[in-house]
Amino acid sequence: MPGRLLRDAQAPRGAAGQPLAHFLAPDDDALLAVVARSLLAPPGDDAVRFPGVAIYGPSGTGKTHLAFGLAHLFQRQYPHSAAIYLPAVDLVQACTGPENASRLTDLQEQLRQADLLALDDVARLAGKAKDQEMLARLLDQLDDRGANVICTLTSAPRDCGLLPALESRLAAMLQIALAPPNLDVRCALLLDIAATLDLVLPAETADYLAREVSGTARDLRGLLTHGTLDAIGQYFGGRDHTTVLHGCRRIEELLLQDPCLRQAVERLGRELQGC
Numbered sequence: 001m002p003g004r005l006l007r008d009a010q011a012p013r014g015a016a017g018q019p020l021a022h023f024l025a026p027d028d029d030a031l032l033a034v035v036a037r038s039l040l041a042p043p044g045d046d047a048v049r050f051p052g053v054a055i056y057g058p059s060g061t062g063k064t065h066l067a068f069g070l071a072h073l074f075q076r077q078y079p080h081s082a083a084i085y086l087p088a089v090d091l092v093q094a095c096t097g098p099e100n101a102s103r104l105t106d107l108q109e110q111l112r113q114a115d116l117l118a119l120d121d122v123a124r125l126a127g128k129a130k131d132q133e134m135l136a137r138l139l140d141q142l143d144d145r146g147a148n149v150i151c152t153l154t155s156a157p158r159d160c161g162l163l164p165a166l167e168s169r170l171a172a173m174l175q176i177a178l179a180p181p182n183l184d185v186r187c188a189l190l191l192d193i194a195a196t197l198d199l200v201l202p203a204e205t206a207d208y209l210a211r212e213v214s215g216t217a218r219d220l221r222g223l224l225t226h227g228t229l230d231a232i233g234q235y236f237g238g239r240d241h242t243t244v245l246h247g248c249r250r251i252e253e254l255l256l257q258d259p260c261l262r263q264a265v266e267r268l269g270r271e272l273q274g275c
Helices: 026-040 063-077 088-094 098-112 129-145 164-171 183-196 203-212 217-225 229-235 241-257 259-273
Strands: 053-056 083-087 116-120 148-153 174-177
Touching: 026 063, 026 174, 053 063, 063 083, 063 116, 063 148, 083 088, 083 098, 088 098, 088 116, 088 129, 098 129, 129 148, 129 164, 183 203, 183 217, 241 259
Parallel strands: 053 148, 053 174, 083 116, 116 148
Antiparallel strands: none
């Protein structure tokens, strides 16, 4: 099957099971609730309707996670619907070469019948006029059918270098801008990631790391799962080996005093040995 029905698609890392359970964006809670209600509303409901949802932001801010999670909610609400998740790169590959003509036709027909289409990383279509023209027509067809569309991009539609026809359709969608997590979200993410890894991470330690590390959820996961002296030095502003060693000695002292921290470090050691 050219496209990926949501029930057959592989969830992005951290989004398996209940995808939105691990998505933390408190600043957008109200907006996300409106979007979710719009997607899940049955015909005749008075929920606000949108001509699609465009989610954009830098790499690692959770665009794919959010898009997949919203689509997952739709599929769970309407289990017999056709909810499709499709990375834009798959669309590019289907449009490349005459030998793929039959595959492209099959894909177009499948996408036209979607009740919800989650198209990931649309900015990958920049510079590919044929692909963009096809997608613009598809969005019109889905809109005519009243289907739901979720698109993710690395920046706002006007800044992605897309053709005017596609840009205008994306710009008409509800825009959700994602930014790297702030301090509170970084702290919550560290605790959430630690829980999924079965690590005991004291709240004080999570708060300290959140203040020292300014990165995405992907960076924070890497900090907890692949901690070496060099990596730790990079995470803490490129500090040198001596500074990191001093920090390690301080941690060794704390390990003698804090059983919870000692348990977390022992668990991390076992996880790294299994990598």
